Amino acid sequence: MSERGGWQQHREAVDRLSASYAAIPAGAPVRLAKKTSNLFRPRSAVDAPGLDVSGLTGVIEVDPQTRTAEVQGMCTYEDLVDATLPHGLIPLVVPQLRTITLGGAVTGLGIESTSFRNGLPHESVLEMDVFTGAGEVVTTRPGEDLFDTFPNSYGSLGYATRLRIELEAVPSYVALHHLRFDDAEVLAKTIAAIVESGVHEGIRVDGIDGVAFAPGEYYLTLATWSEQPVVDGRTVEPSDYTGQQIFYRSIQQRAEAGAGSDLLTMYDYLWRWDTDWFWCSGAFGVQNPAVRRLWPRRWRRSDVYHKLIGLDRRVGLADWLDRRAGRPLRERVIQDVEVPVGRLPEFLDWFDREVGMRPVWLCPLVARGDWPTYPLEPGASYVNVGFWGTVHVGPEAPEGPRNRAIEAEVHRLGGHKSLYSEAFYDRETFDRLYDGANLAAVKRRHDPDDRLTSLYDKAVKRR
DSSP states (O other), rough: OTTTTTHHHHHHHHHHHHHHHHSSSSTTOOOOOOOSSSSSSOOOOSSSSBBOOOOOOOOOOOOOEEEEEEETTOOOOOHHHHHHHHGGGSSSOOOSSSOBBBHHHTTTTTOOOOOHOOOOGGGGEEEEEOOOOTOOEEEEOTTSHHHHHTTTOOTTTTTEEEEEEEEEEOOOHHHHEEESSHHHHHHHHHHHHHHSEETTTTEEOOOOEEEETTEEEEEEEEEESSSSSEETTTEEEOOOSSSOOHHHHHHHHHHHHTEEEEEEEEHHHHTTTTTTTTTTGGGGTTTTTHHHSSSOOGSSHHHHHHHHHHHHHHHHHHHHHHHHOOOOEEEEEEEEEEEEEEEEEEHHHHHHHHHHOOOEEEEEOOOOSTTTTTTOOOTTTEEEEEEEEEEOOOOGGOOHHHHHHHHEEEEEHHHOOOOSSSOOOHHHHHHHHHTTTHHHHHHHHTTTTTTOOHHHHHHTTTO
C-alpha cells in the first residue's frame, strides 16, 4: 500500500467490511471470512458469510520522525517489517513467524527476544480502531475498557482494523553469542540477571531467547544490535540460514566448536526461526540435506508447514501410519506458557519427566502493564516456554492428558498459558484465570446482541 493513497484505501476497506457485516443475517454469528489461521485449535468448516477483511492487510504509513506506524489489522509482520526496515525501524516486538498478523498478535499474544525489555506487542500500541460485534468502528486507547481488555480476547470483543504502534530504531546487523548451561538453576539466575541489568559480562543485550535441547543442555542466545558486521572484535560475513544451514542446529554446533558467536543481518535475525518453523520442518524431511536441496526455498516457510499440518489433520495420515506401525496414538502438544523465572527449573524438570518433548523454546518477558485478561505481574520476570509437537500416549490421546497436566502444572507454579491452541479448563477455572467477569461485561457493552463468539467458546468448547 502506498503511503499517499493509504488512508483512502483504508477507508474504502473499512466500508467494505461494514457492508459485509450488514449482509450477515440479523442474529447470525459474526466471524472473519478468512481461510488461513495461525491458531492450533480445532475448527469446523462454516459456510455462512463472514466479514470481508481482504482490504485490511497493509501498512497505511510509516512516520520516521515520531517512530510510529499506522497499520491495518490483518497486515502480516512480514509486510510490516518490509515497510519499516527501510527506514531503519522495526516494531518493538516482532513475533518469530512471518505470517502472524499485527491484529492477531494484539488480540492474541505475541512474543519474541525483545520482550524482556519491550513487553508484548499490544504494549506498544498507542491507539486502535476495533470493529465490534455491534458493527461499529470504535477508536480506543490505553486506559479505556475495550483497549485494556482486548489483549488475549481472540476476536471475542471485535477485530482491530487499524493500529498505531511504536517503532524502534535498529542498525543493519545483529551479533549473537550462544551460552551453554548444564544447570537449569544457573540458567534461570542468568536470565534474571540479564533481564534486570540489560547486559552480560559488560556487553549490552538487545534480545535474548534460548533453547532447552535436553536435560542438562540449555542455551541462551544473546543478541546485540550492531552498526558494523563485527563479532568479538572481528569483521565477519553474516550467516545465512535460509539455505542448507539450519539456525537452531547452529546454536549447538557453534557452541561445541568453541566459537559460540554468530552474525546475522537484522532482517535475517527477525526471521531466523521462520525458515524451519523453529525445528518443526524436520517432520516433513526438510532438514535432510538431500530433501532440502530439492525443496524450493520459497516453500521453506512456517505458513507452508502449517498448511501441511492442517492437511494431515484433515486426512489423518500420521495417525494412519502410527496404527499401521503399531505405535500408540499421538497427542498433539502445541503450547506456549509463561512461568516465573524462578520457577523455570522446576517446570523444566517436571516437563522432562511427564511430557518428555524436546527441544523447547525459552523466551524471557516482562509485562509493562497490567492486562486483566492475561494477568501477568507488571515488572516481574517470566519465561515463555514453547513446545510444539506430538507425544505417543495411546487411546486416551483425544482427551488431552498431557495438555491437561501442563495446564495444571503451569498454574500451580504461578504462570499462565496462551490460548492459541487447545485448552481444557472448566468454565469456573477459565473465568478465574482470564478475568471472565470483566471480559463478559466489556463484551456486553460492545456486543450487546452477542454476535461474536465468546472467548471461552473459542478457546475451550469443541465445535
